[in-house]
Amino acid sequence: MNRRALVEETIYASLLRLDAHDFAGFLDICDPEFRYTIGAHSPEIRQDMTWLDHDKAGLRTLFENLPRHKSDRALLSRHATVYSVFSPPDAAEAKAVTALQVFRTTLDGGETQLFAVGKIHDLLRLADGQARLLRRDVKLTTRLLGIGSHIPF
């Protein structure tokens, strides 16, 4: 598999596993040094904001705590297109920019609405024919997120 295909498949797999609430599976494709953030720029206060910021251990705890919390049970569907992959031939890492749309589907009736759009900026570690997420920064364009979400995008 060429580098681009490897990177794309890893990114798509990470999003499919989050869709499926397969959080252990998501963490399996994260490097031990993984860091995850969600942020947005606020034109109102003219600042960049970081809304979620966890290392791998922090994300694992967040996922483990989910059953203890009251959460919206609507389903989230992540639709992504990997726009660009940058990785020189002999590099051990790759950068990727992915367009992200998140749709929310209600349990009662199954109505689907667009929940958020943004871009994912990934850094992946490449080794032994595998790619692992080393860093993921989700930059949301959407800031009006209704009641929000307990589950990362």
Added chain:
Amino acid sequence: MPRSSRQWDEPPSFPSTHFVDTRVYTDPTLFRDEQVNIFAKTWIIACHESELPSPFDYRTFRHPAGPELVVLRGDDGAVRSFYNICPHRGNVLVHEPAGNAHKLLCIFHGWSFDCQGNCAGITRGKEGYQERFGTTDAGLRGVRTEVGYGGFVWVNMDDDAPPLRAFIGDALELIEPHIQEPLEVFHFHKVVVNTNFKLWHDTNSEFYHDYMHYFNRVTGMLQPGYFDRKYKPYPNGHASVGSMQVRYDKYDGSQERRVGWPGLAPGGWILIDLFPGMTYNLRTSVIRLDTIIPLSPNQTLIEFRGLGLKSDTPEQRASRVRDHNSIWGPFGRNLHEDLLGVRGQGSAMRDATTGSRWVLHGREEDSSIHDEVGMRHYYAEWSRRMGRLASDPFSGAA
């Protein structure tokens, strides 16, 4: 045992101060009266001074009474507010939520206004209006503005309203010692939720709903001092809740807060609810400020701000941001749960047909943390200002 239709519609066996008729959350007439009798007459937080750090900075604000406002810092340093409306043809003057402009220029016909609300120019004015109308006739509508209580920008649509200090009184006495240093906004997001605005303020006015928050149960309710927290009511419908030591380390993945707050004991937490829909929430290392903007009887816009100290080092600020977002950001543990709660109420009370008849505010626990005195105090003020009983709003009695 389930109740019959007749039993369901009977008023609760509490004093009339201890429940409200759900029509206060659904009725369009009451909603319009609230805009006129409450929001158009009370002081409302429009933004924070740190959002206007330089001369000519501006910030827009949708006032809860209806009008769109623009808040401006003048070249003299003063902060003033105006209707964000060109007096010519009613166009919005400022389209972006924040920016810097030496003059406000209406894109429609080029009329311009200075930072003190004076009309600075009317394109081809003499040709069109001769001596009949000029810049002195075309100033913006000024809105009373004061800056205070932690550097917040307060506005009041009522030219004759008492000053801000009279409206607040002693209600912020618990938090005032802790907001003497300059503050700075680092977080802003809006939420539109299908619920009545008072239901959000109700949630901020009672801690009994900590049963909904796993985070608050393990770090607060199960810890010493939680049930010693007391509500204190103040004139004009405001109320405060005293502090305790929150044990953040009791939540898996959390830890004791690395930074504190000037003068606040470690783990401290002070909450002040201000009538008709603002909340100061100082929780150990960060201030959250809620401003409620009702859009319709069953739709509410809430502006959420997070603030630290202007003097923060980058490390201190990063710590406050993490603390804030762990519970209060769009992906935080608590805010999502609070919004789930009021969205559910909004669904069950979306209009008069849904069958919900009464909401109980009947808990009495010596004004301690699960007492519902905060809501009772709020609705006493609501009834006074509306000239209606919240428990029976169409009876003609107040």
